[in-house]
Amino acid sequence: xxxxxLEVTDLAIRFGTTGGGVQAVDGISFHLDRGExxxxxxxxxxxxxxxxxxxxxxxxxxxxxxxxxxxxxxGRDLLSLPESERRRLNGERIAMIFQDTLAHLNPVYSxxxxxxxxxxxxxxxxxxxxxxxxxxxxxxxGIPEPASRANDxxxxxxxxxRQRLMIAMAMALKPALLVADEPTTALDVxxxxxxxxxxxxxRDSTAMGMLLIxxxxxxxxxxxxxxxxxxxxxxxxxxxxxxxxxxxxxxYTQRLLSAVPGREPPPARPPVADLPVFEARExxxxxxxxxxxxxxxxxxxxxxxxxxxxxxxxxxxxxxxxxxxxxxxTLARMLLxxxxxxxxxxxxxxxxxxxxxxxxxxxxxRRVQVVFQDPFASLDPRMRVAEIIxxxxxxxxxxxxxxRWNARIAELLSLVGLRPEHAARxxxxxxxxxRQRIAxxxxxxxxxxxxxxxxxxxxxDVSIQAQILALLDQLQRAMGLAYLFIAHDLPVVxxxxxxxxxxxxxxxxxxxxxxxxxxxPQHPYTRALLAASPVPDPDAQAERRKARRELAGV
Amino acid sequence: xxxxxxxxxxQSLVALAGLIVLVFFAARLTGSPADLYLPxxxxxxxxxxxxxxxxxNDPLTEQFGRFLVDLARFDLGHSIRKDRPxxxxxxxxxxxxxALAAVTMTLAVAGAILVGSLAARRPGGAVDRLGSTLSLAAxxxxxxxxxxxxxxxFAVALGWLPTSGMGTFWHWIMPVGVLLIRPFGILVxxxxxxxxxxxxxxxxxxxxxxxxxxxxxxxxxxxxxxxLPVITVAGDQAAGIVNGAVIVETIFGWPGIGKLMIDSIxxxxxxxxxxxxxxxxxxxxxxxxxxxxxxxxxxxxxxHA
Numbered sequence: 075x076x077x078x079x080l081e082v083t084d085l086a087i088r089f090g091t092t093g094g095g096v097q098a099v100d101g102i103s104f105h106l107d108r109g110e111x112x113x114x115x116x117x118x119x120x121x122x123x124x125x126x127x128x129x130x131x132x133x134x135x136x137x138x139x140x141x142x143x144x145x146x147x148x149g150r151d152l153l154s155l156p157e158s159e160r161r162r163l164n165g166e167r168i169a170m171i172f173q174d175t176l177a178h179l180n181p182v183y184s185x186x187x188x189x190x191x192x193x194x195x196x197x198x199x200x201x202x203x204x205x206x207x208x209x210x211x212x213x214x215x216g217i218p219e220p221a222s223r224a225n226d227x228x229x230x231x232x233x234x235x236r237q238r239l240m241i242a243m244a245m246a247l248k249p250a251l252l253v254a255d256e257p258t259t260a261l262d263v264x265x266x267x268x269x270x271x272x273x274x275x276x277r278d279s280t281a282m283g284m285l286l287i288x289x290x291x292x293x294x295x296x297x298x299x300x301x302x303x304x305x306x307x308x309x310x311x312x313x314x315x316x317x318x319x320x321x322x323x324x325x326y327t328q329r330l331l332s333a334v335p336g337r338e339p340p341p342a343r344p345p346v347a348d349l350p351v352f353e354a355r356e357x358x359x360x361x362x363x364x365x366x367x368x369x370x371x372x373x374x375x376x377x378x379x380x381x382x383x384x385x386x387x388x389x390x391x392x393x394x395x396x397x398x399x400x401x402x403x404t405l406a407r408m409l410l411x412x413x414x415x416x417x418x419x420x421x422x423x424x425x426x427x428x429x430x431x432x433x434x435x436x437x438x439x440r441r442v443q444v445v446f447q448d449p450f451a452s453l454d455p456r457m458r459v460a461e462i463i464x465x466x467x468x469x470x471x472x473x474x475x476x477x478r479w480n481a482r483i484a485e486l487l488s489l490v491g492l493r494p495e496h497a498a499r500x501x502x503x504x505x506x507x508x509r510q511r512i513a514x515x516x517x518x519x520x521x522x523x524x525x526x527x528x529x530x531x532x533x534x535d536v537s538i539q540a541q542i543l544a545l546l547d548q549l550q551r552a553m554g555l556a557y558l559f560i561a562h563d564l565p566v567v568x569x570x571x572x573x574x575x576x577x578x579x580x581x582x583x584x585x586x587x588x589x590x591x592x593x594x595p596q597h598p599y600t601r602a603l604l605a606a607s608p609v610p611d612p613d614a615q616a617e618r619r620k621a622r623r624e625l626a627g628v
Numbered sequence: 629x630x631x632x633x634x635x636x637x638x639q640s641l642v643a644l645a646g647l648i649v650l651v652f653f654a655a656r657l658t659g660s661p662a663d664l665y666l667p668x669x670x671x672x673x674x675x676x677x678x679x680x681x682x683x684x685n686d687p688l689t690e691q692f693g694r695f696l697v698d699l700a701r702f703d704l705g706h707s708i709r710k711d712r713p714x715x716x717x718x719x720x721x722x723x724x725x726x727a728l729a730a731v732t733m734t735l736a737v738a739g740a741i742l743v744g745s746l747a748a749r750r751p752g753g754a755v756d757r758l759g760s761t762l763s764l765a766a767x768x769x770x771x772x773x774x775x776x777x778x779x780x781x782f783a784v785a786l787g788w789l790p791t792s793g794m795g796t797f798w799h800w801i802m803p804v805g806v807l808l809i810r811p812f813g814i815l816v817x818x819x820x821x822x823x824x825x826x827x828x829x830x831x832x833x834x835x836x837x838x839x840x841x842x843x844x845x846x847x848x849x850x851x852x853x854x855x856l857p858v859i860t861v862a863g864d865q866a867a868g869i870v871n872g873a874v875i876v877e878t879i880f881g882w883p884g885i886g887k888l889m890i891d892s893i894x895x896x897x898x899x900x901x902x903x904x905x906x907x908x909x910x911x912x913x914x915x916x917x918x919x920x921x922x923x924x925x926x927x928x929x930x931x932h933a
Contacts, residue, residue: 164838180849
């Protein structure tokens, strides 16, 4: 019997029943010791989350099925334990935190109740004792005013606070093993850094083992001791983080690392002539807060965008970076004239966009196109790819005669790296990256001059992200497009943008040429953002962590 | 919360006003009461006198005006048939119907939650297949046929239960049983569907990862979330019963509002038609507000919206 805390041997998980089915996990083996963090690194579909579910005994069976293998925890095989004994381990000896905290916390119970429940279930504490302990736990993870906030519900907390609550719930009984499934994925970088600090503290104070499931190389570099790289259901490479990230042996790990944006100096950008096409002047958008019997405005307002001025030149890429709630997307919606500004002006080729009507507005709509973040939501599931791409032509009838539609659809699909025969398929038959290519083809159908990319690569795996960024760059050079590139990921913006504007709480706090802003940030917020953005190098990451602590004055 | 109730009450009043106009004129389309209440060979003078006495000779607009003035004083007119204030007649019948509805819906909801949740727990399992078949049959069985068959079997052939009326516990069994079938059938399907969704929700995974007992996972974590659509449908079904379980009340001689409405329409007892419709409408509006409040009670996100 080995002394490892957790030892997984030859674990295989299949999905689907008789005959066919998919081998989601194909014989993986790894171990984890007390006080250690093992990261399982992989892109979507690699089988990393399914493995975590199997360890927690929360795999959906059916359709999932553990085909073979063993999971030893403190020397006992979890897979052969009786159900009730297995259940008692969960929450007490093994705990888990999840990615999408809004969905993973029960929306209809107060957070205090949900934390107390774990204590009551395993320790038989009275409701009063459990609640007092829950409040103490909330305080320990840094929730202000824990006694009153314990009565609040998950939706009343921010994403970062919800993950803190999840951690409080998981740490309630000081488990020996914590499984963390993408714990910081949807969070802003500054919040991510805080959550990683909190996890590090929790691990070090209780000497628990942490199994971290992630796709983010920067997170791995920040917190893990060892890493196992998963690809198509197998572990292709495993070892200490410094070795695997510094000197990757397997070709997949090498590919993954080279796809990370910002590793190499950004490619030289073609020069941009000083020809402004899009201009925003003192743009504001306030959403009034209403109340009372007749829902009258209370006079207060949410200042989503608060006096933003920017210029986009022909053929250039202007990056807009900022964290969630900074007003980036509201700004994009106003520029697209999907949202009326409260005040300020938007000029397109010198003309006020709000005054456009009839054929002039139609022409504006044609020349300014958009690519959204979620390629699963932005393509109509009941339309074929050909119909999706051709739809703009049914509105803008003078662009292309109907006889040439099919030829042009084939051209556009080749242009974005798909095959002409894909035109007859439906969106669900494509991967996320392919769908984003379709969305780009649709945007290009009208031969626009400006494409607004609203977090267009944020939902994609790094290797796919790199491909889409290369595609956007290539299209820009060939067609002279101007991009307004909105993103929360700084290295991505650095790679693609000529100039960058940093947004915080509805305002642009700093803007200028990319290199200047990234190399010599002036505003403290820009500096904080840069320091919080993780890099896939443990030593550089430790440096950044130190810099960040100094910035925060710790 | 207070402003929410006020807003909903205001909306209900507007709807009620529209209903008042509709009911007043629609009732008068059924014909002249004089044809029913006077002997078939009554003289023209006698008819005149009858109409004069009840105000049916005045122009409709004048009658409507008088109706509104009386309504403002909560006077809903006089029943020709019973020779008593219409409101009194209606308020006598209402509790009987409400009691029937309350007992029926309590049993239907409780049974449906149990069967539906167990079915959703193991989709395709024995409970699920049996429950789905039975609930589909229940939801589609015509109630008048079930009612008459039940009387023939349990009252006439076996003699176990009384055929009609109310009074003892045994009188309740057939009306409740027959009324229950459809809401129960529909609710089992609704509970099953929403619990399937709730049980595959991420927060159920969290509860399992916390090592919570399966019973608690299903009936505490999933059920409270799965209950929201159930309330909507249950409220709708309850409104249907309050609004006059006309057929069941008539067949079983249950002296409720449904039977009263049918009788007064046949008898052209305008005041009672108007009063019973207004009172049931008010009750249904109140029920809708209660359902909305129940939503808020169950789901804090509704409460804070």
